[in-house]
Amino acid sequence: MKRSKLWAWITFGVAVAYFLVPLLATFEFSLRIRRGTYSLDAYASVFSDPRFQATFGYSLLVGLFAIIVGIFIVVPAAYFVRLRAPHLRPLIEFVTLLPLIIPPIILVFGYIRLYNTSSILPLTGSTFGTDILLVLAYVALALPYMYRAVDTGLRTIDVQTLTEAATILGANQMVILARVIFPNIIVAVLSGAFLTLAIVIGEFTIASLLNRPAFGPYLQNVGANRAFEPAALAVISFVITWGAMGMIQLLSRFAPKTAALTD
């Protein structure tokens, strides 16, 4: 018993070193902008950069729209598959795996070819159209995570009974979905939303190839031109990712558990 504990501690120690040293080194590097002394000047320089504010705000907005569109697409599908169309489940689950199979660069290359100015739906022809395309690309990117989060949420409530009760009270399917099911899975939906945000906020490939002024291309640009600001940006990005994941952990404590009878 003693021996198994020792190797576990050693493994754990090596893992902690591998995962924490880059974080510490990045933080240390971000403080080195002034010769001979530590300072937060790199952070000040990042936060006061108008391009930082503009691109971060833009990515946040695109992410929010992606979340909203994702909810409208995923929640009804997951609900009806669970309640009335279980035979569609394999198809839907295959579709949610597609964004993991098709790399983002392939997806955006396809969009550029399919929705160019000479096509039926010339989304890349205008700035607004390209923005829409970027939102939809992020919806696609986040689809597996959003679907899994919503489906997990639906599993923890008794969809069948809630629907029957609401039907008896005279609600139609839209009302049931919006005012009975949705409030019950709001925590799961928010988990999916934060995960979506964590994925899309620093996304580079799609935003860059669609030529949109998003946070990811900005990061790349700073990385190519500055020495210490990139380290500060990496620390900031890590804090954002950590924050999004922390919100998901926090939210899971508020998840309603009416009954797990279905399934």
Add this chain to the structure above:
Amino acid sequence: MTDTSSLVTGSAAPVSTGATGSPRRNPLANFARSQLGAYLGVAPFLIFAVLFLLVPTLTLVAGAFVDDAGHFTFQNILDLGTPAILNSYWISIRVSAASAILGAVFGLIIALAVIRGRLPEGIRAAVLTFSGVASNFAGIPLAFAFLSTLGRLGLVTVILKTVFDFDMYKAGFNLLSFSGLTLTYLYFQIPLMILIIAPAIDGLKKEWSEAASTLGATKTQFWRYIGLPVLWPNLLGTVSLLFANAFGAIATAYALTGSSLNIVPILLYAQIRGDVLHNPGLGAALALGMIVITAFANVIYLVIRSRAERWLK
């Protein structure tokens, strides 16, 4: 709203059922309507999938077999055979395979240590939470982090040089290389492995190792004949998933190496940006090659996973 009112009036005269009605009175009509409702509910999802996942990908697949004049051709596929392109595929496959296999091995060992190594309670939860964060901490910031750590001016490089008098870069290490990129990819591959394999390790019942040791099996024998064979399908499946994960990644490599390390996604990125191959069809063929490889890796994952699940039943 009309449904509610009809039900309210209906409650006075139970014979007239409203639009929603009672499911028992006319099961067939209700079934038909609810099926229609179900399909309407699933429709946006499927339409989205067709327009923004399937058709764009199929467009590229088709584009790989069309020449400039719009005629069918295999020339684009044959043109992939140039040394530069073959080389970029080869680097990509090597980096993805190395980071997938090493990520799986280290991830498994860490997960085993945390779950079965009798470490204090809180560590397991902390490791899983951190894995959730680190597996999402990919892309450009990850490249920055490793440049600050192992780059020429990075903390570890500098400490090794000043304290231990060891110059990594003179010893042949280079972050902007195959080994450097693999080391960086492990930062999101290992946590992903931990997240995927942890439930499988939980599935190894305590009774099995107790039964084995009662029968006189050593620890090694337990892992050789019971533990690893049970985990094996999960391991293989996860390796192919990690492979696909690394194969499609571009941002980390691009921020780390610029275009000095020509992995396929970076070559494709340059092609989309500026047609560096001077042939749009060749770009589509390049994409087709990527689709085939990642799809192949994922099919292995799906097949193995379904087999593993069947076995567990």
